[in-house]
Amino acid sequence: MDSRLLQELRRIVGRRYVLHRPEELIVYEYDATIERALPEAVVLPGSAEEVAAVVRLARRYGVPVTPRGAGTGLSGGAVPCEGGIVLATARLCRILEIDPENALAVVEPGVVNLDVSLAAAPYGLYYAPDPSSQRACTIGGNVAENAGGPHCLRYGTTTNHVLGLELVTAEGELVWLGGKTPDAPGYDLVGVVVGSEGTLGIVTKVVLRLLPRPEATVTLLAIFDDVDAACEAVSAIIGQGIVPAALEMLDRNTMLAVEPYVQAGYPPDAGAVLLIEVEGLREEAVEQAEAVRGICQELSAREVRMGFTPEERERLWAGRKAALGALGRLAPSYYILDGVVPRTRLPQVMRRVYEICDRFGLQVANVFHAGDGNLHPNILFDEREPGAARRVLDCGEEVLRVCVEAGGTITGEHGVGYEKRDYMRWIFSDDDLAVMAALKEAFGAGEAFNPGKVFPTHKGCGEVSSGMRSAIAKVGPDAYV
């Protein structure tokens, strides 16, 4: 990288906060997915004004900027595909305000998701979106990817909880979109920046909506002989007018991985487990829990456990929360997919997922947000085995195809990023994509931020896939967990 640029970056953020030696940069070349790419420099600004100054400088030098939170993303969002500067938000980690009276929080983008709820807890409030990585992932990353989590079934994803944003535009200007008060006149730019994967600007402050803790929460764990029966129960619960706070499924492979690790008490021959949480007033929660138990039993659940106290509930959740980590017991690596299908199509699509993985000779462990129809097949593999990574990607592509053909989509909460950008054409026409590109133009963003993400390349699918495969070839065995 141009030494004058480095010099000027140091002047903005201070010498300590500009990293450029290879051994420093290598820490910033990956997130929780497959791709890796080295930045040319990493900056850690300490204020929104510093972010703006970095962006203006990068613009002058024609160098792209890729924002990065905790690097827990599952679509390569923080990986600087085309090099340039990685702007890490680690120092922008202040909770600026908790306003219990108006049930909102103002935070910087580097604040960890769970810390918002911890800060709001003394007032009986919390921040609802709860990605599985919520102990590590940051609000800035959540905003970029429109992150979800188990409780999105009832409470919606990040976009439903962001009231306002301070954004650094490509021109390096700070501008507020939305704010603390509702219904800001004009186009809903908050709504389009959330989920834009860091391509429209860099978020430097976020106004979040907080919710009151419900009076009662009941967690149920229902054990089924097979995935089909569990899927049927999902449809029946939703079909009977119950919208649980969360409705998660674990399949046999997942249970096999989890059981020795957390002793969740899953029977060794069970085919699927549903984890269901209902909440509200005591009467409501208990009544819904009984109804859910009835439905599960009617659909031949072999056992339904219920948890009422925090400790009991925590025990029921333990297997779910440990699931992704435990997959390491089955294989050195896994590749996680994020397709969504209409809830009623779950049984057929799940059958197809197993068929496809079987055909590719790959093991799959499913742990996912069944109530939303949001699948997470984790394809297990060992990339030291020649050709394995290639097979995994082909298999994943086929699974996502099936989701799209069932009326669904390629990503429910992880983002398009780099790996799925060429699948965008399966769901959007050239005109649809042109309109999205126009939005980037309206923000004056061009390729200034996170280039190479979201939009399909002009290459044919084959060429792109091979590019992706060569990226994978460089991946180490520890890159997935």
Add this chain to the structure above:
Amino acid sequence: MGRTGALESALLDILGRDGLVTGEAAAAYAIAEMTPIAVARPSTVEQVAEVLRLACREGLAVVPWGGGTMMGLGAPPRRYDVALDLRRLDRVLEHEPADLTCTVQSGVAVAALQSRLAQSGQTVGLDPPLPEHATVGGTLAAAIAGPRRYACGHPRDYTIGMRVVLADGRVTRAGGRVVKNVAGYDLCKLYIGSLGTLGVIVEATFKLLPLPRATASLAFAFAAPQAACSVSREVWRRGLPVTAMWLQREVGPYILFLELGGSPGAVARSVATASELATAAGGTPAENASPRWQEAMASPARGDTLAVRLSVLPSRLPEALESLAVLGPELTVAFPTVGSAYARWPATVDARSVAGQALHMASALRGTAIVHAWPSASPPPADLWGAAPPAASIMRRIKELWDPRAVLSPGRFVAGI
């Protein structure tokens, strides 16, 4: 054949006799003092696209119409050639109850959709005034959320997909048909509240909710807004299963309306709890009060009243309501947990002065205000939308890129868009 004749004949080719209204009858589509040359009533998405292609080619200005219940919102169009009445696009395209989603054409009336969904024990969050007339598309374009916002959120929260015809006739999709979807930019958000300035919404897909098994309605009168707002906050904090909430004042007391829905046990206890909270705060039962929120929120194309919408922090709403009361509105409706209020004055008021004071008051309270309805007899002021928003330049660029020939609702929206 003059310009009018040529336009009529071109539209006739696209729409057929049933799809075209001209002459005197077009006066029903006047906005403020402007009457369109013709009214297009397409019955297919392709016809919508063809009308817009024609308009784009000929440099015509088109204003989309639904039920007309919100056409008083925004400035009169700078130009106005064609009213695009979408009410013949009135089909429910898909509703699979167990998916808890539905896809409908935009011209469906909201009440018709709700009664169709109710047959399956479901409902959609859409909650505009005059739902027998208000269409799905119009409610989205105007981003209107009534008292059910308390439980269902804003249209932006439950709209998951759209089909939109752009100003040049391209038919595009945004979002999808599944409840979680982060593929690409969420353009639904852009169209919701864009007041027909970026595209014509022809289809929408929604997340649905189950209807509650038991319901109850309550109303309490309070002498001052502070007490009513604190009760509403406590109801929220305790998580009572409220499905709709609003505060209403004519002259005299502030009346807090609560609609509850959930399991019978939860509703029964909530009725008791809410009553205790209200009584402790000095409220008295007001069973006979009649709900008037729809009147406060409707904004017909040629109304004779002034209405202002105010947005402040919920904690400042009591103060805002006290200040509004000084300006003597005939009807005020507020959503206390949201921080939003609509106030309405009769035609006899000095609209310019009152609106100016209301807008000024909102900014003093660090909120925003817009003129929601303007008496059509007098020319509206330039700042109907209040001060230009901080991101006005991005908004203008969006408009230029989406609609470079200013075909759609020119001049109706924020910052002259």
